Amino acid sequence: xxxxxxxxxxxxxxxxxxxxxxxxxxxxxxxxxxxxxxxxxxxxxxxxxxxxxxxxxxxxxxxxxxxxxxxxxxxxxxxxxxxxxxxxxxxxxxxxxxxxxxxxxxxxxxxxxxxxxxxxxxxxxxxxxxxxxxxxxxxxxxxxxxxxxxxxxxxxxxxxxxxxxxxxxxxxxxxxxxxxxxxxxxxxxxxxxxxxxxxxxxxxxxxxxxxxxxxxxxxxxxxxxxxxxxxxxxxxxxxxxxxxxxxxxxxxxxxxxxxxxxxxxxxxxxxxxxxxxxxxxxxxxxxxxxxxxxxxxxxxxxxxxxxxxxxxxxxxxxxxxxxxxxxxxxxxxxxxxxxxxxxxxxxxxxxxxxxxxxxxxxxxxxxxxxxxxxxxxxxxxxxxxxxxxxxxxxxxxxxxxxxxxxxxxxxx
Amino acid sequence: xxxxxxxxxxxxxxxxxxxxxxxxxxxxxxxxxxxxxxxxxxxxxxxxxxxxxxxxxxxxxxxxxxxxxxxxxxxxxxxxxxxxxxxxxxxxxxxxxxxxxxxxxxxxxxxxxxxxxxxxxxxxxxxxxxxxxxxxxxxxxxxxxxxxxxxxxxxxxxxxxxxxxxxxxxxxxxxxxxxxxxxxxxxxxxxxxxxxxxxxxxxxxxxxxxxxxxxxxxxxxxxxxxxxx
Numbered sequence: 001x002x003x004x005x006x007x008x009x010x011x012x013x014x015x016x017x018x019x020x021x022x023x024x025x026x027x028x029x030x031x032x033x034x035x036x037x038x039x040x041x042x043x044x045x046x047x048x049x050x051x052x053x054x055x056x057x058x059x060x061x062x063x064x065x066x067x068x069x070x071x072x073x074x075x076x077x078x079x080x081x082x083x084x085x086x087x088x089x090x091x092x093x094x095x096x097x098x099x100x101x102x103x104x105x106x107x108x109x110x111x112x113x114x115x116x117x118x119x120x121x122x123x124x125x126x127x128x129x130x131x132x133x134x135x136x137x138x139x140x141x142x143x144x145x146x147x148x149x150x151x152x153x154x155x156x157x158x159x160x161x162x163x164x165x166x167x168x169x170x171x172x173x174x175x176x177x178x179x180x181x182x183x184x185x186x187x188x189x190x191x192x193x194x195x196x197x198x199x200x201x202x203x204x205x206x207x208x209x210x211x212x213x214x215x216x217x218x219x220x221x222x223x224x225x226x227x228x229x230x231x232x233x234x235x236x237x238x239x240x241x242x243x244x245x246x247x248x249x250x251x252x253x254x255x256x257x258x259x260x261x262x263x264x265x266x267x268x269x270x271x272x273x274x275x276x277x278x279x280x281x282x283x284x285x286x287x288x289x290x291x292x293x294x295x296x297x298x299x300x301x302x303x304x305x306x307x308x309x310x311x312x313x314x315x316x317x318x319x320x321x322x323x324x325x326x327x328x329x330x331x332x333x334x335x336x337x338x339x340x341x342x343x344x345x346x347x348x349x350x351x352x353x354x355x356x357x358x359x360x361x362x363x364x365x366x367x368x369x370x371x372x373x374x375x376x377x378x379x380x381x382x383x384x385x386x387x388x389x390x391x392x393x394x395x396x397x398x399x400x401x402x403x404x405x406x407x408x409x410x411x412x
Numbered sequence: 413x414x415x416x417x418x419x420x421x422x423x424x425x426x427x428x429x430x431x432x433x434x435x436x437x438x439x440x441x442x443x444x445x446x447x448x449x450x451x452x453x454x455x456x457x458x459x460x461x462x463x464x465x466x467x468x469x470x471x472x473x474x475x476x477x478x479x480x481x482x483x484x485x486x487x488x489x490x491x492x493x494x495x496x497x498x499x500x501x502x503x504x505x506x507x508x509x510x511x512x513x514x515x516x517x518x519x520x521x522x523x524x525x526x527x528x529x530x531x532x533x534x535x536x537x538x539x540x541x542x543x544x545x546x547x548x549x550x551x552x553x554x555x556x557x558x559x560x561x562x563x564x565x566x567x568x569x570x571x572x573x574x575x576x577x578x579x580x581x582x583x584x585x586x587x588x589x590x591x592x593x594x595x596x597x598x599x600x601x602x603x604x605x606x607x608x609x610x611x612x613x614x615x616x617x618x619x620x621x622x623x624x625x626x627x628x629x630x631x632x633x634x635x636x637x638x639x640x641x
Contacts, residue, residue, distance in 0.1 A: 002523040009511040303507035306468060307521055307569075308496020310489065405468045409503065410459070 003313055007320025010293070011328075017292065021285040022329040028278040029333020029381055030340055035274050037341040037371035038349060039267045044372050045192070046260045047253075049364040052131045053193035055253045056098065056222030057230045060088065060237065063249050065219065069256075072104045072117060074174040077217035084248065087240045088221065093233045096128030096224040101208045101217070105169040105181070107151075107201060109159045116155065116199050118169055118181070120208025120218075129224040132191050132202075139163035139187030147207050148186035152197030156188050163188060169201060173213040181211045193364040223250075230254070260364065275381075282329065282385055283392040286322045290393050293318065294400030301400055302408030311401040318397030319390055326389020330382040337378065344371030414477075415576060415609050416442040416465060421474035421484075423460050423632075434460040436632040437474070442625075444576065445607045447600060449620050452629035458613040459581055461629065465611060466499050466579045467491040479576065496524055500570030502580035502599075502612070506562040508554040514541060514565045515550040521569045540568045544598050560591030564598060571602055580612035584619050596622045 011018060051057055061069070065076040078084070080099065088097055101120035106113050123144055127133050132150075133141045142148035149167060161167060162185070169181040183203055190197055209216060225233045230252045237250035254261060294301065304314050348368040423435040434457045442448060450458050463469040464476060467483055470491075476484040483494055495501075500521075508517050518537045526533060541550055544564040554562055563583060570578050580599070584592035596619050603610050614620060628636035 002520060005516075006509065006512070006520070013511055299505065299507050300509060303501070303503065303509075305492065306466070306495060306501045306503075308492050308494075308499075308524055310492050406463050409468070409507070 003317050004320050007317045008324060010317065010321045011324045014293065014296070017289065018325055021289050021325055022332055024285045025282045025326065025329025025385065026332035026336060028281040029330060029385065030337045032271075032274050032278045032381060033333070033337030033377060034340045034344060034371075036271055036374055036377050037344050038369060039271055040374050041344070041348075041370045041372040042365065043260075043264050043267060045365050045369060046263070047257065049191075049193040050257050050260060051227075051253050053191050053196050054364065055256045056096075056129045057225040057227070057253055058223040058234055058237070059220045059251045059253070059256060060223065060248055061220035061251070062247055066249065066251060069102075069219070072102050072219075074103065074212060074214060077101075077214055077219060078221065078248065079215065079217050083244060084246060087244050087246065088223070088237065091233060091236050091240060093225050093229045093236075094223055095226065096125065098122065098125040098129040098222045098224075099205060099218040100126075100220055100222055101205055101212065101214065102219040103171055103208065103212055105171045105201065107155070107159060108168040108170060109161055109165070110168075112159060113170070114155075114159060116169075116201050118171065118208060119200050119202050120205040120212075121202055122205045126202075129222050132189055132196060135189050135191040136187040137190045139185065142186040142202075142204060145204075146186065147183055147204060149183040150187045150189055150202040151185060152200060153188050153190040154194070154197040155199060155201070156185070161185060167201070169203070169211075171211055173211070175213055177213075179211050179213070181207060183207070190366075192366050194366045195364055197366070278381075279384065279388050282326065282388050285329075286325060286389050286392045287396050289325060290318050290322055290396040290400070293321065294396060297400075298403065298408050299410075301403055302405050302410070305403075305405035306409060311398070314401035315394065315397040318400060319393045322389050322393030322397070323386060326386045329389075330385040333385070334378050334382055337381075341371050341373065345373060414441040415444045415446075415479060416440070417475075417477040417480075418464070419475045419477075421461075421464055421471045421476060423457075423464060423469070424472045434632055435464070435471070438632075438634055440627070440634065440637075442609060442611065444609055445603065446609050446611075446625050447603045447623050448609075448611045448625040448627060449623035450611065450613045450627045450629055451615065451620060452635075456629040457632040458629055460632075462579050462581050462611065462613055465577075466501060467494045497573075498576050500573065500575040500578040500608075502563070502566050502570050502578065502583045504582040504585045506554070506559075506566045506586075508562055508565055508569075510554050513551050513553055514546055514557065514561075514568075517554070517565050518568045518572050522572045525573045537568075537572060540572045541565075543571075543602070544568045545594075558591070559587050560594055563587060563591070563595045567595065567598055567602070571606070571608065574606065575608065577609045577611065580610065582613055582615070584614065584616055589618060592616060592619060 061078060062076045099122055103118040105116050105118040107116045123141055137153060141150055165185050167183060167185060171179050173179050181203060234250045234252045241248045301314060348370040350368050352367055418438050418440040421435055421438045425432045425434055438461060450461060452458055464471055471484050475482060515537055518540060522533060522536060544567050546564055584595055587595060599610055600622050602608055624640055626638045627634055
C-alpha cells in the first residue's frame with residue numbers, strides 16, 4: 001500500500017510534464033468522442049432520411065425489378081390487385097403503404113433541360129409513409145385529383161422555376177415512344193434528404209401511369225412500419241407472398257441503403273483507426289513520461305533497490321503513477337468530450353463548411369449533421385485508456401526497475 | 413562468530429577490452445557492534461568494497477559471508493531480500509524521496525519489513541526520528557530540511573528496521589563540520605545503544621576519530637587494519 005501511496009504522490013512531481021501528458025490524452029479522447037458522435041449522428045440521420053424521404057421502412061417489388069431499380073425501368077412492374085393489397089394490408093405492424101411509379105424524365109422549363117427522376121405518387125398514401133409534406137417551403141403538396149407537381153428547391157433554383165410555373169417532363173413510355181407530362185408546380189420542397197431536393201419531380205400517380213402507358217402498374221410499394229420492426233414485418237410479408245404464390249418480395253430499407261451502410265462500415269473502420277491513433281498517442285505519452293521519470297529518478301531507484309525493494313515493487317510504483325495520469329487524462333477527455341458532444345448534438349456541424357450538401361459525399365443529409373450520444377463510448381474509452389496506461393507503463397517501468405543498483409545509486 | 417567475512421574478494425570491471433581491477437583480494441572479518449571506518453585515496457576501492465559488503469554488487473572472485481551465510485553468489489532477488497532485512501544504507505547525497513515527508517521517508521523503509529499494526533509502526537518511526545534529533549520536523553519534506561537534517565532522516569531510515577549492519581558511503585561529505593560531527597555522533601550513539609554494526613567510508617579525519625576500527629585501503633587491497641578502544 002505504501003508503494004501505491006508513493007506512486008500517487010509521484011503524480012505531484014514534474015507537474016508541467018504530467019499536465020501536458022494529461023492534456024494530450026484528454027485532447028485525443030476528446031477528438032475521438034467528437035468524431036464518434038459525429039459519425040453516429042451522421043449514420044442515424046442518414047438512415048432516418050432514407051426511411052422518411054426515400055425508401056420507407058420496407059419496399060415491396062419483384063426481384064427482377066429490384067435488381068435493375070437504379071435504371072428506373074418500366075419492366076417488371078407491379079399490377080396491383082386485391083389479393084396483393086390484402087396480403088400487404090393484413091400484415092401486422094404496418095402503418096402505411098405508398099405505391100410509387102419511378103421513371104426517367106427530362107425536365108424542361110422552356111429554355112433548359114435537365115435529367116431528373118419522376119415519381120408518380122398517390123398523395124394521401126405517400127403522406128402516410130413519408131414526411132416530405134412537412135418540408136414544403138413554398139406552395140403546397142398537390143391535392144388528390146390535382147394534376148400538379150412538386151419539386152425540390154435546389155432543382156427549382158437550377159431551372160429558375162417557382163410555384164405556379166409550368167414544367168414539361170419528357171418521358172419515354174413503356175412502348176418506347178416519347179410523351180410529355182405538362183404540369184403546374186404546386187409546391188417547392190426542402191427536405192432533409194438532399195436527393196429529394198436535387199433531382200426528383202413528384203407528380204400524381206395516375207398522371208404518370210397514363211403518360212408512361214403502364215395501366216395501373218407501379219414500380220414498388222413503400223411501406224411504413226414501427227421503427228425497428230422492419231425485419232419482422234419483412235419476414236411476415238415474404239411468408240404471406242409465398243403462401244399466396246405471389247412472386248413479390250419485401251426488402252428492408254437496409255437493402256436499398258447499401259451505399260450508406262457501406263459508408264457506415266467505412267465509418268467503423270475510420271473510428272477504429274482514430275481509436276488506434278488515440279491509444280497510440282496515450283501510449284506514447286505514458287511511455288515518454290515513465291522513461292523521463294525513471295531517468296530523473298535514477299538515484300532514487302538505486303536507493304529503493306538498496307532498501308531491498310523487489311523489481312515488481314518498483315514497477316508497481318511507476319505503474320500507479322502512469323495509471324493516475326491515464327485516469328486524469330481519461331476523465332479530462334471525457335469531460336471536455338461531453339461538452340463537445342453536447343455542442344454537436346445541440347448545434348450540429350454544417351456540411352457547408354466542407355462545401356455543398358451531403359449528396360456530394362453520398363450521404364442523404366442536407367446541410368447540418370447533428371452528433372449522437374454514444375454513452376458506452378465514454379466508459380469504453382475511459383476503461384481502455386486506463387488499461388492502455390497500465391500496460392504501456394510496464395515495459396519502461398521494468399526497464400527502470402532492472403537498473404543495476406550500483407549504477408543507479410551513483411548515476412553512472 | 414563474525415557478522416561479516418570476506419575471503420580473497422576480487423572485483424574486476426570490464427571497460428571495453430580493458431580489465432580494471434577495483435579490489436585485488438580483500439580478506440576481512442567484521443564483528444557485531446564494530447564502528448569501522450574505511451579510508452584511503454580516491455580510486456582505492458572504498459565504494460566498491462562497500463557495494464560488495466552491502467550485497468549491491470557481487471565479486472568477480474572470492475567469497476562474502478554475512479551472518480555465516482554465503483551471499484556472494486546469490487541471485488538478484490535473494491540479494492534484495494538480504495538487503496531488505498539485514499542491511500541499512502546511508503548515502504552521501506541522502507537519496508531521500510522529495511515528495512515524502514521526513515516521517516514518510518522513514519516509514520517507507522519499515523513498511524518493507526515490518527508488518528505490525530499502524531500504531532506500533534507509527535510509534536517506531538516517531539521514536540527513531542526523535543532519536544536522531546528530528547522531533548517536530550516529521551512533517552517536513554526534504555526541501556524544507558538542512559543538509560544535516562536530511563542526513564539524519566537517512567540515518568533514521570537506515571536504522572528503523574533494526575538491521576544488523578549499516579553501510580555509509582561518505583555520509584558527511586556534503587556537510588559542514590558542525591553537521592558532520594552531529595551526524596557521526598548520532599551514528600556512534602546508535603552503534604552503542606543498539607549494537608548495530610557500522611561500516612563507513614570517509615576522507616574526513618574528524619569523522620575518522622570516532623571509529624574503533626580503521627581499515628586503510630590502497631590500490632584495491634587492505635594496507636592497514638587497526639582496532640582502537
